[in-house]
Structures are given as C-alpha cells and as structure tokens.
Amino acid sequence: xxxxMDNKSYVVQMNGNGVHSKGLNGTGVNGKSANGQSVNGKSxxxxxxxxxxxxxxxxxxxxxxxRHMWEVKPSEMANNTLNPIRAIxxxxxxxxxxxxxxxxxxxxxxxxxGNLPTDETVLQALxxxxxxxxxxxxxxxxxxxxxxxxxxxxxxxxxxxxxxxxVILTSGCSQAIDLCISVLCNPGDxxxxxxxxxxxxxxxxxxxxxxxxxxxxxxxxxWEVDLQHLESLIDExxxxxxxxxxSNPCGSVFTKEHLQQILKVASKHCLPILxxxxxSDMVFPGCSCPSMASLSSSVPxxxxxxxxxxxxxxxxxxxxxxxxxxxxxxxxxxxQGLVKLSQRILGAxxxxxxxxxxxxxxxxxxxxxSTISFLKSNSEICFNELSTVPGLNxxxxxxxxxxxxxxxxxxxxxxxxxxxxTERLVIDQSVFCLPASAFEYPNFFRIVVTxxxxxxxxxxxxxxxxxxxxxxxxxxxxxx
Ligand SMILES: Cc1ncc(COP(=O)(O)O)c(C=O)c1O
Numbered sequence: 146x147x148x149x150m151d152n153k154s155y156v157v158q159m160n161g162n163g164v165h166s167k168g169l170n171g172t173g174v175n176g177k178s179a180n181g182q183s184v185n186g187k188s189x190x191x192x193x194x195x196x197x198x199x200x201x202x203x204x205x206x207x208x209x210x211x212r213h214m215w216e217v218k219p220s221e222m223a224n225n226t227l228n229p230i231r232a233i234x235x236x237x238x239x240x241x242x243x244x245x246x247x248x249x250x251x252x253x254x255x256x257x258x259g260n261l262p263t264d265e266t267v268l269q270a271l272x273x274x275x276x277x278x279x280x281x282x283x284x285x286x287x288x289x290x291x292x293x294x295x296x297x298x299x300x301x302x303x304x305x306x307x308x309x310x311x312v313i314l315t316s317g318c319s320q321a322i323d324l325c326i327s328v329l330c331n332p333g334d335x336x337x338x339x340x341x342x343x344x345x346x347x348x349x350x351x352x353x354x355x356x357x358x359x360x361x362x363x364x365x366x367x368w369e370v371d372l373q374h375l376e377s378l379i380d381e382x383x384x385x386x387x388x389x390x391x392s393n394p395c396g397s398v399f400t401k402e403h404l405q406q407i408l409k410v411a412s413k414h415c416l417p418i419l420x421x422x423x424x425s426d427m428v429f430p431g432c433s434c435p436s437m438a439s440l441s442s443s444v445p446x447x448x449x450x451x452x453x454x455x456x457x458x459x460x461x462x463x464x465x466x467x468x469x470x471x472x473x474x475x476x477x478x479x480x481q482g483l484v485k486l487s488q489r490i491l492g493a494x495x496x497x498x499x500x501x502x503x504x505x506x507x508x509x510x511x512x513x514x515s516t517i518s519f520l521k522s523n524s525e526i527c528f529n530e531l532s533t534v535p536g537l538n539x540x541x542x543x544x545x546x547x548x549x550x551x552x553x554x555x556x557x558x559x560x561x562x563x564x565x566x567t568e569r570l571v572i573d574q575s576v577f578c579l580p581a582s583a584f585e586y587p588n589f590f591r592i593v594v595t596x597x598x599x600x601x602x603x604x605x606x607x608x609x610x611x612x613x614x615x616x617x618x619x620x621x622x623x624x625x
Pocket of ligand 1: 392421423462
C-alpha cells in the first residue's frame with residue numbers, strides 16, 4: 146500500500162489483498178486503512194486508488210464538481226433491473242367483465258384467499274419468539290448460529306450432512322438466490338436458467354451484467370430438461386447451472402434418475418449448481434423429491450429454500466442457503482464470499498429466526514399433508530376440466546402450486562399470442578391467468594392452484610365457455 150499528499154486528501158492504493166476473512170462467523174472480513182477507515186473490496190474507481198481525506202472519509206478522485214445543472218439519473222443497474230412479469234402484466238388491459246366477479250389464478254401467494262392458513266404451531270412459535278424478548282436485536286449477517294443449526298438439523302441427511310456453518314439465513318429465498326448468483330458470477334459470465342422458469346433469476350443476473358442462457362424444458366416429457374440443449378449452451382464463461390425442482394411455473398418434479406442425468410452434465414463440465422428447492426417436499430403422494438445434494442458428492446451445490454411455500458408464510462421473509470461441498474470445491478473462498486455479501490444488509494428477520502426451532506420441531510405432519518392433498522385435488526379438478534376443452538393442453542403437475550396450460554394458437558386465430566388470449570379471458574370472463582410469455586414461454590398460461598376449490602371449478606367453467614366461443618377449426622381441417 147502506498148500513499149501521498151494531494152491537497153487535503155491522501156490517495157491510498159490498495160494491493161488488492163486488503164480483504165481478510167475469518168470464516169463464517171460474520172465478523173472480521175473488512176480490510177482497514179491506516180486511519181481505521183474501512184475500505185472493503187479492491188477499489189472504488191476500479192484502478193485500486195481511493196482518496197481518503199484527513200478526517201478519514203472516502204470520496205472519488207475528482208473531488209470538485211464541474212456540474213452547473215442538475216442531472217440526477219437512475220443508475221445502470223436500476224435501468225437494467227427488469228421484472229418480466231411486471232413488464233407484461235402492466236402492459237395488459239386487465240378490465241374484468243363487470244357482470245362476473247374476478248377470479249385471479251395468477252398470484253403465487255398462497256395466503257391471498259385465506260383458505261390456506263399456516264399451522265397454529267407456526268404462529269405459536271412466532272409469538273413465543275416475540276414474547277421471549279431475545280430476538281429484538283441485530284443478528285449476525287448470516288443468522289444466529291442456533292437458528293442456522295436448527296435449519297441444518299432439519300435438512301441434514303446421511304447422504305448430504307449439514308452443520309450450522311453450512312447454512313446462511315436470508316431474507317426469503319429471493320435473497321438466497323441473489324447471494325448465490327452474486328458469489329458465483331462476474332459480469333460477462335453466463336448462467337443456465339430453465340425455460341420456462343422463475344423470472345427472478347434473469348432479473349437479478351441481467352442487472353449484474355451476467356448473461357442468461359435459457360435451457361429448454363420439455364412439456365411432452367413432464368417438463369424434463371432437454372439435456373442435449375442444456376449441454377450445447379455451456380461455454381468457458383458459464384459459471385452456474387440453475388435447477389428449479391419442484392418447478393415454478395410448471396409444477397413438475399424431476400425423478401431421481403433425471404436429477405442424476407442433470408448432475409452428470411454438471412460434473413462433466415465442472416459446473417456448480419444453484420438448486421432452487423423452495424418447493425422441496427411439496428410433492429404429491431407417490432412422488433419422491435430427493436434434494437440434488439443427496440444425489441451427488443462431487444458437484445458443489447448451493448441449495449436455496451425458505452419458509453414461504455411449505456409453511457405458507459411468504460410475508461415472513463425467511464430463506465436460507467444450504468452449502469453442500471463435500472469435495473471442498475467451493476472451499477473457504479465461496480463461503481467467505483457469501484459471508485461478505487450477506488453483510489451488505491442484515492437479511493433475515495431476527496424474530497423469525499427465533500421462531501425456527503419451534504416451527505421445525507412442532508409443525509405436525511398433518512399440516513404438510515393437508516396442504517399437499519389440497520393442491521393435488523385442485524390440480525386434478527383443473528387438469529380434468531381443461532383436458533376436455535378444445536384448443537387447450539394442460540400438463541398435470543406433480544407438486545408445487547402451479548399448472549401450465551398450452552394453447553393451440555392455430556385454433557384461436559382471433560388472438561395474436563398468449564398475452565392477447567389471457568387479456569381477453571379477463572375482459573370476457575373475469576378470469577386472470579398469467580401468460581407464460583412472462584416465463585419466456587409463449588403460447589402457454591400458468592394457473593396457480595391455491596385458490597379455494599369452488600373458485601377453481603368456476604374458473605374452469607368460464608375458461609371452457611371462453612374457448613368454446615373463440616375456438617375455430619384449422620383452415621386445413623375445413624378443406625377436408
Ligand atoms: C421458484 C421460486 N424460487 C424462489 C421464490 C422466492 O421465494 P421467497 O418469497 O422466499 O423470496 C419463489 C417465489 O415464488 C419461487 O417460486
């Protein structure tokens with residue numbers, strides 16, 4: 146490190162190694178300048194120089210502003226942060242038919258209709274956490290060690306053991322995904338994302354200058370990965386493979402064999418996996434859903450999850466990263482990188498952290514089972530109804546809370562695409578389904594199956610009426 150006087154400031158050159166870390170205890174990862182001013186990271190101006198004034202504050206090299214006019218613009222990152230669902234939905238004319246009450250089958254929040262309350266034990270755990278007065282303060286950025294241990298115990302299995310140090314608590318699964326992408330990828334790298342897939346991956350990646358390569362899922366094979374296509378996308382800048390299982394938006398659950406095939410590709414190309422397993426264990430009876438980590442000891446895996454879906458409390462914003470690295474490929478660097486990133490904000494709510502032990506230990510199996518049977522029964526109602534509607538091709542899910550429906554657009558010449566189709570469905574029938582263009586998958590729409598049963602039945606009746614009204618035989622069929 147060198148320094149020289151420059152008016153009232155010192156220029157401090159960092160040697161790039163000024164960041165030291167001590168592991169996952171959430172402390173001691175900051176570099177310190179001579180005067181005690183924290184100077185994390187390599188540089189502020191990208192050249193390894195900082196200006197530090199005599200009082201110790203940091204400011205860019207050109208201290209004097211030459212601006213004479215106001216010019217305040219959103220940053221590139223803000224401009225590059227795009228939520229495709231908002232982009233599509235905000236552009237749609239969603240004016241329901243005033244004669245029919247609106248049925249929204251579009252919202253991935255299981256609490257909106259009040260028919261799926263969380264369990265009493267989950268609420269009690271939160272009340273106890275508040276009453277204890279032990280969780281009103283700041284927790285370590287990676288979460289309380291005790292709470293991390295509770296998560297580790299819950300998800301540990303002989304094939305993929307976990308300890309408290311392998312867990313990072315986050316603000317929802319969304320922050321977990323954010324940290325994982327941030328720690329694995331640099332601008333200019335690319336990540337492999339399922340298509341159709343959850344839109345947040347792209348929103349985050351693009352805002353960080355990371356390219357997104359979409360790999361195809363195959364509806365005719367219950368949304369299994371097109372492995373050949375996946376492999377064809379990998380290049381030297383591919384830094385991570387995202388696998389969502391069970392899937393949003395498809396509701397599909399991969400078999401153990403298929404997960405092994407995906408792992409084989411990752412292993413062959415030395416690609417770490419971000420396994421989005423927020424819907425883990427939300428699978429219909431007869432279906433099993435092993436975690437990816439339980440099937441491979443060689444591929445390093447960051448598994449992201451949370452309370453939102455299985456415990457039906459998305460607003461509590463509790464998520465986690467489970468670090469699986471039995472071959473020590475991530476090593477201390479990736480772990481320390483996650484710790485550093487977690488320090489950008491203190492993510493997970495302390496009170497909910499305090500409730501985790503009660504939630505995991507006391508939730509009765511009957512709660513999980515009744516949620517799953519409800520989701521399965523509603524999926525069957527929806528699938529059976531829509532399977533007999535001309536022009537629609539629903540795909541039966543095996544888990545999660547979603548069902549995708551293909552539209553034979555040839556039979557609906559009045560509509561340009563799935564956005565047009567679903568927009569008119571609202572105008573005519575007051576039923577709102579999310580066009581799958583929002584998941585980069587045109588000519589499908591997604592139905593959320595958490596709505597009350599009578600709403601699901603009524604929605605299907607209206608979708609049928611709508612399709613019957615607009616369905617047209619293909620012109621070639623008319624010729625015959
Ligand atoms: C696949 C998937 N991952 C992550 C999330 C985000 O979860 P959270 O609400 O815990 O941030 C969702 C939410 O819908 C999701 O569907």
